[in-house]
Amino acid sequence: MKTVGFLTAYVPEELFHAAGLTPVFIFHTPEDDGHARAHLPGFTCWIARSALDRALAGKLDGLVGMALAQTCDTMQGVADIWRRNVSHIPLFHFGMPLRLDSPSARQYLLAELWSLRERIQALTGYPISDDALWKSIAVYNRTRALVRCLYARAPVLAPSDLYALVRAAFRTPKETYNEHMAQLLEQPMVLADLGSRGKSPRVLLAGSELADPVLCDAITRAGGRVVGDILDLGERYFAIDAATGAQREPTAPDQDPLKALANRLLALAPTPTKHHLRSDRAAHLLSLVQERSADGVIFARVKFCEPHGFDYAGMAHALAQAGVPYLLVELEQASQAGQLRTRVEAFIEMLA
């Protein structure tokens, strides 16, 4: 199996899959081998530094490539640093446009998808046919549908289990994931009894990447439930299938599959690194609070992440105005597990 690593929430995984490669998200780990320090200052986010550090330590040598989409300044810099210092793992940079709301952005995106396909073909030595791409889109649409079913069960799942299963979607060959998740979802799921007294507070999560395992564990131990999220790699990532851009519509075989990929990327709820004239993340969060009857919101911000940092202020203000309790936890490389647990448990107890 040939594996391609990726970072950011805008890499068109299906293109790599159609080339016979297996895309795997490179989640950060707590270990710091000290290699990234020579290339990135300490005030860059650990998501980026961890991936670079692991690559420089030789821990990612099994990858045949690494893909990054244009999102933030840090990832933009990592692309060049990687090319210069990890040259044995080819870097695929994908120019996802900043603006999601203009026809010119769509044209540019289509050209970037075409360019990426050419570069992947140059790596593998084989063409990526439209037929192969449609088949990969179908596989990924199936994954997305299964994860949506999983999120529908979120209120009866321990948060640590929910996110372990979502995270697995990024680390497992999709065919394998689809098979096992379909079987799992056929099993009855009952509310996990975690010994909590009375009501289980319902929280939404906001932030980058996927919820930190320590955070999920803290919410679980305190008896909380995660009823949804606006995480970059959370619900929004799986909400829309590649086809016509509309949710849960079947693949249209007479369309250009690159257009199907472009439509999906543009239709996704923007992450903080993107701009859409009609997007209001604070309003979206508030409506989700109402829709899911959430008792509160936990912002899990990776320290030094500017896009999420700026958005936090506006969203916190909106929640405060609406009287919705919220908590900000900042995640770093050196996990402050004890402090995190104490704060999260106190917050969940307050909501109960």
Added chain:
Amino acid sequence: MARYYVQRQVLARFRPLAYVTSGAPVEILEAMGILTLYPENYGALCGARKASVDLCRIAESAGYPADLCSYARSHIGAVMHPRDAPLRGMPRPDLLVCCNNICGTVLKWYQALASLYDVPLFVIDVPFQHTTPAEDHVVAYVADQLHEFVAWLETHTGRRLKPDKLDAVLARSREAVALCRKSWRLDSTAHHRSTRPTCSSPWPQSSPCAAPVEQ
């Protein structure tokens, strides 16, 4: 600097005022008679006047994390509490123009300003070039956005862009760049003798806007 900002404040009573990022295609606004001011410049002024620490604290109290760009935090603090800011803050804008060729932070800064001021924001996406020259589809993307930008300005200000006025402004810009490069070469330190200027040359050598390099 104070005189400059006061002058802008007075002129803003008669002409539309846009906040722009440092790399924005300001010539278009100049040609349309739209005033421009730079929050980045104001952030530097706050630092020079030793007001940044207090202004940043104001932004941080409003929820902006302390590890965010301090230019942005200073300016946002000044917007929130203009009485505590140098020159009692910048004049209120009618429009916001954000171009990301300087950095990605400006998108978030200007989104925050759009919310604080409730004024229209136009974002120009200039994709970072990891290799040069820029590919045709990238140039086309930026050019298309500039056309959209002109239409947006005309809609929001009622002013029209006249090609001859734009040509005249572009000529002055090219002259300014050429004079800037000439002034760098006047510096007699060894560092500047041995290296080409690396700071803020807004146009690459191949650009039609770039002044001819004096050898």
